[in-house]
Amino acid sequence: MLEHTSLFKGDASKKLSADIQDTVGAVSWMSNICGPHDLQVYNSRRMHFRHVGNILSSTTTAIGYIEYGTDVTVNIEDLENSYSISLPLSGFQELSTPEQSIQSNITSGVIISPTKPCELSISGNCRKTLVRVSRQEMEQTLQSLLGKPVTRPLIFEPKMDANLGASSAWWRTVRMIEEELSKPDSLYNCAPFIRDIEQALIKGILTSQPHNYSDEIRDAFKRKLPAYIIKTIDYIRSNAKNDVHIDDIEWVAGVSRNKLYEDFKNYLGEPPTAYLKRVRLEGVRNDIFNLGRHESISTLAMNWGFTHLGRFSSEYKKLFGETPSVTQNRATP
Secondary structure, three states: OOEEEEEOOOEEEEEEEEEOOOHHHHHHHHHOOOOOOOOOOOHHHHOOEEEEEEEEEOOOOOEEEEOOOOOOOEOOOOOOOOEHHHHHEEEOOEOOOOOEEEEEEEOOOOOOOOOOOOEEEEEOOOOOEEEOOOOOOHHOOOOOOOOOOOOOOEEOEEEEOOOOOOHHHHHHHHHHHHHHHHHOOOHHHHHHOOOHHHHHHHHHHHHHOOOHHHHHHHHHHHOOHHHHHHHHHHHHHHHOOOOOOHHHHHHOOOOOOHHHHHHHHHHHHHOHHHHHHHHHHHHHHHHHHHHHOOOOOHHHHOOOOOOHHHHHHHHHEEEEOOOOOHHHOOOOO
16 A cells, blocks of 8 residues: 655755655666566565655656565566666675676675666665666666667666775765765755756666676777876886876876866766875775775785874775674675
8 A cells, every 4th residue: 555655846856755655666666766576575564665865856866765575576577778786885785697696785786788688676674775777877877888779778787886996986886875865955956957967877887797798988088088197007007006296197198287287077977186195095995895804904904005104094984884884894704
């Protein structure tokens, strides 16, 4: 039975709220959000579907939280016009495709692409963030990045890391958008502003998550970047563990320091020194997950060139939203 559902209009987004205790109602609601599917409920008496979130008006991207209250399995032949991206905040889910089976929990999300049949099993205690992006918006943004028409379906690799690299930054961006949309006086409620944020979110997943157009995007990106920027990026990534200084980076770039800083900010959004620091922080985080509890955080940090451990911990938390010790506690032993 549908106890409450609302769809309130706003300048930049529409509020979503559903509280449903029957299978038919839950399927109907989620079919309107993400696309056609079947739902198998294992204990109908405990069925209690909830969905709270926002639809961003300019791209119809939906961001919110859902839960079913009991174990369910979602069967999908083809979402048709949507990409469904989810990450558990508690509990777990398992995505099964003809090619593979993927476990999803707080460290790993999943992406369901149109035209790809799958089965998604969701635990009764699973509460998850759900992002729905329309196929039209995804393909239009992909086309703008490529500079040419999209001729075949865009298919993402279904497993999406929530701990490491650019994909984890994408999830932090989603959380920031959710938080800001909940504030009545937020700039994110201004339609002209949120449009750019929405576009950045879609571009972010296209550039952070592997898919069948990833190589073409990288090629297009490299064609747009000055050759010396590409050379400098390669140098920084290859030598991030070494004692690298701005003088070394400037020498490799072969341009003046002012031009180097200006172009890095224009093309990458940050100066070369900040880029080097981010590469190092991501390197430490990757080592924490790979080595688990077998190596101390201080040793890993110093391996990546951090000598002031207090400052390292502060910068790590600022970038990843948690302290290194919290990351280590979640790492596989």
